[in-house]
Amino acid sequence: MLIGALGFATVPPLQKRVLDQAHGAPTLASAVNIGAFNLGNALAAWLGGLVIGAGLGYTAPNWVGAVLVASALGLAVVSAALERQDRMRATTVVATPGATAHH
Known part of the structure; x- marks a missing residue:
């Protein structure tokens, strides 16, 4: 129950970020975000079934889950770094005297 509760606790902050x-297009982004959650669930179940079917045992899906979580964390870190870089670039353009922003 605790794992399920913690899993669902991540959805509102991620949805807000999106x-x-x-x-x-906030409605489209919201729909795609929930679709990505569903795709992740399906992918994890499929990969878990593959490792069990390959004879790696019933604990092997735990390792699949760990790899998927590490991948998601890596994507989150890259996303945050890119956002921070964009924000710094926008601040530099605005703060530079005589600079004009090209949008």
Whole structure:
């Protein structure tokens, strides 16, 4: 029960992050975000079945889950770094005297 509760606890902050970034099409972004959650669930179940079917045992899906979580964490770190870089670039353009922003 605790694992399920913690898993569902991640959805609202991630959904808010997506909506904060989707200025032009928040409804589409929300739908794609939930679709990505469903795709992740299906992918994890399929990969878990593959490792069990390969004879690696019933604990092997735990390792699949760990790899998927590490991959997701890596993507989150890269996303945050890119966002921070964009924010710094925008601040530099605005703060530079005589600079004009090209949008």
